[in-house]
Amino acid sequence: MPKRDREATRARLLEAARLRFAREGYDATSVRDIAGDAGVDATLIFRYFGSKKRLFDEVTADLPAGLPDGLPDGPEEELVARMLRAVVFHDWTRYGGEHPLVAMLRSSAHDDARQRMRQEVCDTYVDALRDLAEGDGPELRAELLSAWLVGIGILRSVVATPALAGASADDLAPHVEAVASALLGRPMRGTPSSEG
Amino acid sequence: MPKRDREATRARLLEAARLRFAREGYDATSVRDIAGDAGVDATLIFRYFGSKKRLFDEVTADLPAGLPDGLPDGPEEELVARMLRAVVFHDWTRYGGEHPLVAMLRSSAHDDARQRMRQEVCDTYVDALRDLAEGDGPELRAELLSAWLVGIGILRSVVATPALAGASADDLAPHVEAVASALLGRPMRGTPSSEG
């Protein structure tokens, strides 16, 4: 492994940018901050990415493709419970401790960020939930459920509402069950059966 | 009315700041932008408010106290429906077309903004909903319902999810009824009776 490793440096910059953009948003993050975190010179950002904007694009382009592992696996009636765990209790340390979608809200003044968020929400959550909805307007039902998941993520990690911030996944389970069943029009389970 | 009206100028600055901060967030807004919108000199901001930060504080301090009129009025079982209308379908033109809470999320990198959001959410939404929740953990139920309202507001106005963005209040009514009833453990109505 050479001391001067272009790819390694690029990766360190990407990782540092990911964290900064997530924690503080696009505008509040400076290229010097990112380079400082990565332990390299700020100029390399322009060498490797062209501009701050393009670095942001590259960071937000490869979101974790929603929830990488195990989201579609398991019984349908536990999908929402798995989603909630993935949204709220997954280890998002690479994104400042918050779900990437929640973090990206900080940069939502930029239209690109909005588009990426919409695409991410629709492709990852709404698409998966729509197939579960019974009755009229499965799209709207799926979006309303997605809104709940997003809202929980925000109230937990950003607003830090007292009860939600201190709640465990098991505390939420019965409510997940109730709401998901009510919205999807079919019985749902609040706890993945892998638990206890 | 004198041509040089301190109070009027101050008010114009506050109004312009409200819109800018809401639309673009704290960091992306410059005092020159605000002053330009208000049609006055930028230095007046420091004359009248001391600093950009204090102007922001003043703008966010007098949020519309949640939902100014008619929120507590009306039957209890329609409270959530009224809240949703207030959150989502109220005329928020003074805040860039979005709910102040959603707008403030853009500045959520600053701890003050987070505190204000928490206070606003707890005082306006959770407090009112907690009294309606039956069964164990009314606080958590109230916060989960608040999370839903916030999430809907975000998916509608920021992420612009297709079905939700095009939905009317009446489209949401049955789902409001189902979710609110499920979460609060008591029957709820989705449409204010003032309608139709």
Next chain:
DNA sequence: CCCATAAGTCATCGAACGCTGACTTGCCCG
């Protein structure tokens, strides 16, 4: 060993930022 190439550094640019103090303009009261 030498040198072309690529990785990383340095000094600095022009623009924009928040903010300050000295200045000018207009209004009211005697």
Next chain:
DNA sequence: CGGGCAAGTCAGCGTTCGATGACTTATGGG
């Protein structure tokens, strides 16, 4: 009319921003 005071203007402070180009240093093939 005229002085005093408040409202509003102006030039510029020091800093930081994103971005550029010339420079130095390390690496690896001949």
